[in-house]
Amino acid sequence: MPANQQIVLDNRPVGEATTSNFLLVESQTPALQDNQVLVRHHFLSLDPYMRGRMNENKSYAQPQPLGEVMIGGTVGEVVESRHPKFHAGDKVVGMGGWQHYSVVDGNAPGMLRKVDTTHVPLSHYLGAVGMPGVTAWYGLVKIIAPKAGETVTVSAASGAVGSAFGALAKARGCRVVGIAGGKDKCDYVVNELGFDACIDYKEHKDYLSLSKALRQECPNGIDGHFENVGGMVLDAVMLRTNAFARIAVCGMIAGYDGAPLPLTNPALILVNRMKIEGFIVSEHMEVWPEALQELGTLVATGKLRPRETVAQGLGAAPEAFLGLLKGKNFGKQLVKLI
Amino acid sequence: MPANQQIVLDNRPVGEATTSNFLLVESQTPALQDNQVLVRHHFLSLDPYMRGRMNENKSYAQPQPLGEVMIGGTVGEVVESRHPKFHAGDKVVGMGGWQHYSVVDGNAPGMLRKVDTTHVPLSHYLGAVGMPGVTAWYGLVKIIAPKAGETVTVSAASGAVGSAFGALAKARGCRVVGIAGGKDKCDYVVNELGFDACIDYKEHKDYLSLSKALRQECPNGIDGHFENVGGMVLDAVMLRTNAFARIAVCGMIAGYDGAPLPLTNPALILVNRMKIEGFIVSEHMEVWPEALQELGTLVATGKLRPRETVAQGLGAAPEAFLGLLKGKNFGKQLVKLI
Numbered sequence: 001m002p003a004n005q006q007i008v009l010d011n012r013p014v015g016e017a018t019t020s021n022f023l024l025v026e027s028q029t030p031a032l033q034d035n036q037v038l039v040r041h042h043f044l045s046l047d048p049y050m051r052g053r054m055n056e057n058k059s060y061a062q063p064q065p066l067g068e069v070m071i072g073g074t075v076g077e078v079v080e081s082r083h084p085k086f087h088a089g090d091k092v093v094g095m096g097g098w099q100h101y102s103v104v105d106g107n108a109p110g111m112l113r114k115v116d117t118t119h120v121p122l123s124h125y126l127g128a129v130g131m132p133g134v135t136a137w138y139g140l141v142k143i144i145a146p147k148a149g150e151t152v153t154v155s156a157a158s159g160a161v162g163s164a165f166g167a168l169a170k171a172r173g174c175r176v177v178g179i180a181g182g183k184d185k186c187d188y189v190v191n192e193l194g195f196d197a198c199i200d201y202k203e204h205k206d207y208l209s210l211s212k213a214l215r216q217e218c219p220n221g222i223d224g225h226f227e228n229v230g231g232m233v234l235d236a237v238m239l240r241t242n243a244f245a246r247i248a249v250c251g252m253i254a255g256y257d258g259a260p261l262p263l264t265n266p267a268l269i270l271v272n273r274m275k276i277e278g279f280i281v282s283e284h285m286e287v288w289p290e291a292l293q294e295l296g297t298l299v300a301t302g303k304l305r306p307r308e309t310v311a312q313g314l315g316a317a318p319e320a321f322l323g324l325l326k327g328k329n330f331g332k333q334l335v336k337l338i
Numbered sequence: 339m340p341a342n343q344q345i346v347l348d349n350r351p352v353g354e355a356t357t358s359n360f361l362l363v364e365s366q367t368p369a370l371q372d373n374q375v376l377v378r379h380h381f382l383s384l385d386p387y388m389r390g391r392m393n394e395n396k397s398y399a400q401p402q403p404l405g406e407v408m409i410g411g412t413v414g415e416v417v418e419s420r421h422p423k424f425h426a427g428d429k430v431v432g433m434g435g436w437q438h439y440s441v442v443d444g445n446a447p448g449m450l451r452k453v454d455t456t457h458v459p460l461s462h463y464l465g466a467v468g469m470p471g472v473t474a475w476y477g478l479v480k481i482i483a484p485k486a487g488e489t490v491t492v493s494a495a496s497g498a499v500g501s502a503f504g505a506l507a508k509a510r511g512c513r514v515v516g517i518a519g520g521k522d523k524c525d526y527v528v529n530e531l532g533f534d535a536c537i538d539y540k541e542h543k544d545y546l547s548l549s550k551a552l553r554q555e556c557p558n559g560i561d562g563h564f565e566n567v568g569g570m571v572l573d574a575v576m577l578r579t580n581a582f583a584r585i586a587v588c589g590m591i592a593g594y595d596g597a598p599l600p601l602t603n604p605a606l607i608l609v610n611r612m613k614i615e616g617f618i619v620s621e622h623m624e625v626w627p628e629a630l631q632e633l634g635t636l637v638a639t640g641k642l643r644p645r646e647t648v649a650q651g652l653g654a655a656p657e658a659f660l661g662l663l664k665g666k667n668f669g670k671q672l673v674k675l676i
Contacts, residue, residue: 230604252605262600266568267590270616278608 001029001038002079005314006069006099013054017325021054022070022318029101037106038080041096044314044335045073045126046321048228048251070098070317073131075115075122076337083107090114093125098317100337110285119300127332128306129295132160135281136226137291139248140168142284143277144224148173151218153237156228157198158185160306160332161250164295165226166195167304171294174224177217179210179233181327188330192305207235207264214240226250235264241272249278307331339367339376340417343652344407344437351392355663359392360408360656367439375444376418379434382652382673383411383464384659386566386589408436408655411469413453413460414675421445428452431463436655438675448623457638465670466644467633470498473619474564475629477586478506480622481615482562486511489556491575494566495536496523498644498670499588502633503564504533505642509632512562515555517548517571519665526668530643545573545602552578564588573602579610587616645669 003026010023032038053064053071064071074096078086083106086092094112096102104112115125127133136154146152146169154165157178166189169176178189178198186198197217204210214222214236221242227234230252237247252261269276298304309329311320317335324333341364348361370376391402391409402409412434416424421444424430432450434440442450453463465471474492484490484507492503495516504527507514516527516536524536535555542548552560552574559580565572568590575585590599607614636642647667649658655673662671 234604249604249608252608260603260605262602263604264600265598266572266587266601266604267598269614270587270590270618273616273618273621275613275615276607277613278611280608280611283611 001031002040002101003027004029004099004101006097007314007317008067008069009054009064011066012056017051017054017322019318019322024315030103032080032082032103035083035106036081037078037083037086037092037104037112039074039076039092039094039096039102039104039112040079040338041074041076041100041102042336042338043075043123043126043310044096044098044317044337045131046317046324046329046333046335047073047132048325050321051325071095072097073126074102075125081106086112086114091117091122093130098314100314120296123308123310123332123334124299124306126334127160127308128164128299128304129292131281132332133164133295134288134291135250136161136165137168137295138279138281138284138287139226139250140165140172140224141291142287143248143275143279144226144246146172146174146224149175150223151175151177151220152224152226153177153179153214153218153222154226154228155179155201155233155237156251156327157189157195158193158307158331159228159329161226161228163189163193163306163331164298164304166193167298168294170194171298171303175218175220177214179229179237185330188307192307194303201233204232204236207232207239210236211239221245224248227252231261238263238265238268238274241268241274243272245272245274247274247276249276250281309333311335313337339369340378340439341365342367342437342439344435345652345655346405346407347392347402349404350394355389355392355660357656357660362653368441370418370420370441373421373444374419375416375421375424375430375442375450377412377414377430377432377434377440377442377450378417378676379412379414379438379440380674380676381413381461381464381648382434382436382655382675383468384655384662384667384671384673385411385470386663388659389663409433410435411464412440413463419444424450424452429455429460431468436652436673438652458634461646461648461670461672462637462644464672465498465646466502466637466642467630469619470670471502471633472626472629473588474499474503475506475633476617476619476622476625477564477588478503478510478562479629480625481586481613481617482564482584484510484512484562487513488561489513489515489558490562490564491515491517491552491556491560492564492566493517493539493571493575494589494665495527495533496531496645496669497566497667499564499566501527501531501644501669502636502642504531505636506632508532509636509641513556513558515552517575523668526645530645539571542570542574545570545577548574549577559583562586565590569599576601576603576606576612579606579612581610583610583612585612585614587614588619647671649673651675
């Protein structure tokens with residue numbers, strides 16, 4: 001069996017996460033048992049949720065155990081199989097973690113899925129046609145449930161979730177306004193992703209200023225919002241919501257380090273009879289087939305052209321992950337392993 | 339036609355509302371036209387929502403116009419009618435406002451409703467078997483939608499909405515824990531209303547302390563919460579919510595005066611995959627018949643014994659209203675006019 005390299009969580013962050021929280025270790029992949037599959041990872045996905053797992057606090061998921069391989073989505077190729085459904089050469093997506101190889105039980109439901117790379121590049125199964133895409137789909141379709149003509153907004157609009165959200169909302173006849181950090185990202189969101197407008201939150205010193213910009217780009221108010229960030233963006237959006245607005249909460253990245261960020265004006269929940277709902281896409285597996293089909297079609301037909309930021313080699317993963325938390329990536333953050 | 343007395347909004351509050359915002363005026367009731375009904379009010383309802391109407395700010399409802407009779411629910415008796423459906427002596431509930439008499443268009447949908455006082459005292463149609471009761475019903479049944487065995491909490495538990503909420507939740511097999519201000523109110527909530535427990539928020543200096551008390555009384559966590567108050571109580575409840583908890587937001591009384599009160603830890607919306615929904619019961623008229631039937635039965639069978647605080651005479655209304663905003667009332671706040 002091949003030699004493996006892994007990145008484990010060595011110690012928990014105190015405040016901000018740093019590269020010293022991680023440790024690169026060498027190991028041997030074990031011999032396969034019946035029904036097991038050996039996968040060589042081509043790409044590792046880096047996602048904001050991983051930061052939450054690094055803390056010891058009770059959250060929706062168990063904390064990442066110390067000394068174990070960091071959790072993470074992976075795409076790759078089967079190199080050896082003792083399961084009848086999988087064969088060497090199969091392209092697969094799974095949760096292989098921050099390492100070169102993983103051994104997977106081929107019978108465990110949802111752990112390993114064969115994918116077709118004829119029309120969709122393998123890496124996109126970690127982004128637009130994977131967990132981030134389905135996340136956007138669930139928030140838009142199941143929580144916001146927009147009508148044609150409504151205005152919807154999304155924070156981190158240039159990212160993997162935000163870009164999929166934009167394409168899905170345009171397909172439903174919505175006005176879509178993104179919020180992103182920096183002129184380059186905003187230009188990409190409008191020119192390449194086809195959003196109706198995008199606001200650079202870095203140009204605004206506080207939520208009141210950002211809210212004024214939102215009023216300009218959302219002249220009919222905001223009917224639905226997909227929140228990837230929290231903090232100032234959510235405060236600004238809430239001020240512009242229409243009656244019966246729906247907010248899907250998928251990320252609160254701004255609050256992961258240090259103290260919780262308050263919501264400035266919760267009375268608007270009542271004033272505008274809003275619905276605010278948090279969700280985790282892995283708890284809604286029933287929607288994945290329908291969502292993946294729509295997302296795959298959007299990518300294959302060129303209606304969704306997701307961008308990727310690709311770090312080279314497993315050793316680059318910690319630095320790339322910390323950059324992601326600071327918004328340094330542009331589109332889906334991946335690590336290329338092969 | 340009889341002489342009338344009215345209380346009008348004379349000027350808008352700057353910060354805290356005071357009695358000087360109101361003015362008592364005399365007027366003549368006009369002669370009836372076809373299909374109009376003259377009602378003499380027996381009781382006037384005082385409710386927290388009125389404070390919001392006194393401001394000029396955009397809210398879900400139009401502001402109360404200056405110089406016009408203060409809006410408000412009333413029960414009374416028809417004294418003269420030129421509408422075929424109403425007759426002198428009929429007991430009716432409506433939105434007559436802060437005055438002795440009102441002239442109502444008998445054809446306007448929902449403006450005047452005949453009620454039966456055989457088993458339910460007339461005043462209760464302003465409380466448990468009226469708008470506050472239906473408010474509790476909507477939040478519990480349509481937003482929280484509890485399963486038997488779940489734990490639900492409610493702030494302002496001894497009030498008109500809270501007491502109805504408790505009876506409705508007990509009828510569905512829930513553990514019900516109230517939050518109220520002062521030992522007398524808490525004793526009443528447990529001993530007379532049949533809640534499983536009640537916490538005196540005045541004994542707690544901050545939301546963390548209140549949250550500890552909630553943990554003790556809600557050993558299995560909180561699955562649903564009905565928010566009448568906002569601020570510290572909502573912060574404390576959110577810390578104790580279970581996964582997939584539902585919060586119905588009906589009041590943010592603590593924030594009406596002055597600056598908005600922030601929500602301390604909105605990241606919990608994501609961590610616990612919560613749903614938070616604001617609502618106004620008058621926008622859901624379709625549920626009123628079903629809700630009123632259940633509430634009327636609960637009162638008629640003694641399962642809901644609402645308490646009332648009754649101020650005497652129209653001139654006492656402003657002082658009683660300001661007391662309500664400070665939690666000085668005990669149960670439903672009414673003004674007796676006859």
